[in-house]
Amino acid sequence: MKKFERLRHIRYFTTSLANLPKQYSSADTNRLTLVHFAVQSLDILGVLPDQNVCGDAESEVYLNRDEIIEWIYGLQTVPTLKIQATAEMNIDGSSSRYVGGGFKGSNYLGHCNEGSNSYDHSHLAMTYVALCTLISLGDDLSRINRTAILDTLKGLQKEDGSFVAVSPNNTNGLDVKESDDDCDLRFIYTAICIWYILAEDSPMNSASASMPCIDIEAATNYILSCITFEGSLGLTPGREGHGGSTFCGIASLHIMGVLDAVMESSERRGWKDDLIRWCVMRQYSLPNENENVMNNGFNESDNAAGIQGRPNKLEDTCYSYWIGGTLHLLGASHLLDGWALREYVLKCQSPYGGFGKVVGAMPDLLHSFYSMAWLAISEEGGCCKSEIDDAVEENTAKYECDVLAQVSDSVRQLSRLDCALGVCAKRKVSLKNAVDSLRTDQ
Amino acid sequence: MIDFQTVFSDITPVPQNEGKEPPVCSIAYAPEFIEAYDYLRALLRKDERSNRALDLTTLCLKLNPANYTVWHYRRMILVELGGGGIDDAAITKDLDFADDLGGTNPKNYQLWYHRRALLEIRFKNATEENGIDAAKKELKYVDRILEDDSKNYHAWSHRQWIIRTMNNSDLWKSEIEYSHTKIKDDPRNNSAWSQRWFATHRGQVASFAGLGTFISCDELRKKGVILSSELADEEAHYALCGAEIDPYNESPWRYLIGVLMEQWRCAQRENNSHEISKAVELITNNISNIKELKHSLKDNPPLKEGAAPCVSLMSALVDLLELFVENEELLKEASNLCKELAEVDTVRRKYWRKRDANVMNII
Numbered sequence: 001m002k003k004f005e006r007l008r009h010i011r012y013f014t015t016s017l018a019n020l021p022k023q024y025s026s027a028d029t030n031r032l033t034l035v036h037f038a039v040q041s042l043d044i045l046g047v048l049p050d051q052n053v054c055g056d057a058e059s060e061v062y063l064n065r066d067e068i069i070e071w072i073y074g075l076q077t078v079p080t081l082k083i084q085a086t087a088e089m090n091i092d093g094s095s096s097r098y099v100g101g102g103f104k105g106s107n108y109l110g111h112c113n114e115g116s117n118s119y120d121h122s123h124l125a126m127t128y129v130a131l132c133t134l135i136s137l138g139d140d141l142s143r144i145n146r147t148a149i150l151d152t153l154k155g156l157q158k159e160d161g162s163f164v165a166v167s168p169n170n171t172n173g174l175d176v177k178e179s180d181d182d183c184d185l186r187f188i189y190t191a192i193c194i195w196y197i198l199a200e201d202s203p204m205n206s207a208s209a210s211m212p213c214i215d216i217e218a219a220t221n222y223i224l225s226c227i228t229f230e231g232s233l234g235l236t237p238g239r240e241g242h243g244g245s246t247f248c249g250i251a252s253l254h255i256m257g258v259l260d261a262v263m264e265s266s267e268r269r270g271w272k273d274d275l276i277r278w279c280v281m282r283q284y285s286l287p288n289e290n291e292n293v294m295n296n297g298f299n300e301s302d303n304a305a306g307i308q309g310r311p312n313k314l315e316d317t318c319y320s321y322w323i324g325g326t327l328h329l330l331g332a333s334h335l336l337d338g339w340a341l342r343e344y345v346l347k348c349q350s351p352y353g354g355f356g357k358v359v360g361a362m363p364d365l366l367h368s369f370y371s372m373a374w375l376a377i378s379e380e381g382g383c384c385k386s387e388i389d390d391a392v393e394e395n396t397a398k399y400e401c402d403v404l405a406q407v408s409d410s411v412r413q414l415s416r417l418d419c420a421l422g423v424c425a426k427r428k429v430s431l432k433n434a435v436d437s438l439r440t441d442q
Numbered sequence: 443m444i445d446f447q448t449v450f451s452d453i454t455p456v457p458q459n460e461g462k463e464p465p466v467c468s469i470a471y472a473p474e475f476i477e478a479y480d481y482l483r484a485l486l487r488k489d490e491r492s493n494r495a496l497d498l499t500t501l502c503l504k505l506n507p508a509n510y511t512v513w514h515y516r517r518m519i520l521v522e523l524g525g526g527g528i529d530d531a532a533i534t535k536d537l538d539f540a541d542d543l544g545g546t547n548p549k550n551y552q553l554w555y556h557r558r559a560l561l562e563i564r565f566k567n568a569t570e571e572n573g574i575d576a577a578k579k580e581l582k583y584v585d586r587i588l589e590d591d592s593k594n595y596h597a598w599s600h601r602q603w604i605i606r607t608m609n610n611s612d613l614w615k616s617e618i619e620y621s622h623t624k625i626k627d628d629p630r631n632n633s634a635w636s637q638r639w640f641a642t643h644r645g646q647v648a649s650f651a652g653l654g655t656f657i658s659c660d661e662l663r664k665k666g667v668i669l670s671s672e673l674a675d676e677e678a679h680y681a682l683c684g685a686e687i688d689p690y691n692e693s694p695w696r697y698l699i700g701v702l703m704e705q706w707r708c709a710q711r712e713n714n715s716h717e718i719s720k721a722v723e724l725i726t727n728n729i730s731n732i733k734e735l736k737h738s739l740k741d742n743p744p745l746k747e748g749a750a751p752c753v754s755l756m757s758a759l760v761d762l763l764e765l766f767v768e769n770e771e772l773l774k775e776a777s778n779l780c781k782e783l784a785e786v787d788t789v790r791r792k793y794w795r796k797r798d799a800n801v802m803n804i805i
Contacts, residue, residue: 017466024469034467067463074461075688111459112645117487119511171467225647229639239599240636280793305789311632311692335793
């Protein structure tokens with residue numbers, strides 16, 4: 001087993017926050033997600049500074065918290081107040097509402113200090129990652145335009161419960177129907193997270209609002225209509241089950257506080273078992289003992305088994321989190337072989353820090369974050385607990401024992417993650433305080 | 443390539459404004475990327491919808507096909523240049539453009555969405571017959587993409603969108619045949635098995651979700667939300683044939699269990715004794731078919747896997763056997779299989795132990 005390269009990862013994520021190679025040009029519209037991946041990973045590693053600056057501008061490891069926060073706020077879109085055609089009321093009881101509130105993914109259309117142009121728009125996924133990143137950086141969210149974001153969120157939900165991802169700030173921009181294709185479980189998930197963080201009627205906040213911000217029942221039904229014959233969830237109704245969409249759906253149900261009720265309903269008897277079976281089956285089989293001896297010699301056994309996103313597809317580190325996280329939320333991650341999965345993820349570590357998609361691949365921020373996220377939750381739910389004792393007992397080679405103990409120690413030192421929301425659990429406490437004060441202010 | 447100094451001599455390029463703070467996750471764009479997007483920002487600001495703007499979007503999309511704003515801008519330009527609409531010739535031209543850009547394995551949402559936006563116009567303007575022809579032509583295009591990557595998630599989704607939009611009986615039927623072709627090519631193509639389910643159910647989803655009021659099995663069959671008894675028989679047979687070709691392939695087994703459980707759960711839910719006995723018969727027959735296959739595997743082990751225990755087969759058998767909660771003999775069989783699986787499917791030993799404990803609990 002490979003060691004966990006903590007210092008190399010810290011260096012990888014901090015240098016990525018400053019500069020990225022041109023291969024990332026295709027992610028130009030979503031730079032904010034890249035920032036999110038790096039910041040969350042550093043938070044899991046426990047190195048986000050309590051003070052503003054960590055390191056110095058000349059050194060390899062340098063982080064200026066306030067600068068990142070300012071840059072993110074530069075992506076908050078300028079919303080437009082629209083008079084409602086219908087008499088429908090809004091969360092604040094008025095009959096006009098905001099559109100275009102939230103965040104955009106980067107400044108390829110311009111900085112918000114330039115005002116907006118007719119193609120500017122906010123995007124649900126970007127608003128979600130902006131909120132998460134700000135929370136992790138210790139921002140108090142006081143500059144978040146909460147009313148505009150919640151108004152916008154409400155306006156984006158369709159009758160079938162799904163959400164349109166993009167909100168233009170005026171009629172010349174992307175029209176809502178235009179982005180119909182973007183209604184799938186990815187945007188239910190990001191919408192539900194935004195609602196959870198900001199809305200008064202979410203489980204995060206105790207007070208119940210007179211006017212619900214989103215239609216939970218419709219969202220729930222949409223998610224359930226994505227159930228496949230295998231028990232997984234497709235990205236939209238009828239599509240093939242997939243690890244990413246399955247996580248988005250299950251995490252949304254969890255955050256809305258309806259997961260248990262949905263699973264226990266007699267209408268869906270058997271679904272939970274189907275779902276757990278589908279998830280558990282996604283872990284690759286272990287190579288048999290004969291193969292191990294042939295490939296690795298006597299002492300170095302290969303017990304790595306990663307996770308695939310669909311049946312008969314290849315292993316990929318990001319599904320460690322999508323599938324492992326789904327099982328975690330279902331209280332069933334202990335049914336995986338947690339150590340074999342750890343071993344696979346660690347095998348995908350790059351010598352430059354970070355993690356690749358598969359063994360030997362170049363590292364990238366997406367796969368690096370989801371690898372870190374899986375490692376952070378792998379300490380919980382008994383996923384690896386009994387296994388370490390077994391492994392140490394069974395393994396006679398001293399080297400392996402040392403490495404196992406090193407991995408175990410370093411994973412234990414990682415910050416715990418709130419699996420459904422995708423931010424460190426400790427940040428939720430400060431988040432609650434921040435939102436509380438936001439509510440009294442506005 | 444565009445000669446910017448000549449074509450855009452009247453335009454002042456607008457550099458990306460990162461604000462006054464140092465940029466975060468700053469991307470080292472190539473010089474041509476910076477030049478093209480600087481001019482794009484300038485044109486977007488004016489919302490110029492001209493031929494040169496169209497050419498600029500072509501270049502910008504070549505540099506980054508995932509930029510959905512540029513795709514959107516391009517469609518606005520096409521509408522303007524077409525005098526308020528996009529005519530069929532322009533649609534063909536732009537479908538080809540999207541095709542070229544995607545290469546042999548297009549995997550970004552925006553490329554597929556662009557096709558869909560253009561085809562929506564084509565379908566809407568076409569007569570019924572022309573519409574079906576256009577749909578068939580697009581299905582052929584998707585087939586070409588699937589030749590290269592038979593599991594491309596976007597490509598399969600695009601097929602579903604075409605067929606759902608047309609909702610034509612012939613297209614639904616031929617999609618079942620298409621799934622068969624792809625399964626024959628590669629029985630381990632789970633996307634093709636999923637597409638078969640989609641086609642046999644005409645895109646409807648039961649999963650007993652959101653149905654609200656109670657609907658009987660009969661009604662669900664009439665609506666085609668669940669398979670008719672005859673079709674369930676046929677599809678179960680089809681799946682088992684697929685499993686015989688390669689018993690170590692998970693896909694046909696899960697399709698089989700899907701077909702059987704749909705009938706079983708519907709009957710259980712209605713609690714109608716006639717329905718339940720029909721489902722019991724269906725499942726009992728399939729259990730004996732699976733056992734037959736298990737024995738023949740033992741007698742004639744396949745070359746590649748040798749005598750390796752067949753996890754997919756055994757796990758399908760467990761799923762069916764454990765349904766008979768009042769039959770101790772069958773439950774014991776299920777339990778023994780779980781014990782064996784815990785030994786041979788080592789990565790899932792904890793899972794199989796748990797399944798075994800569940801079965802033992804019922805006994």
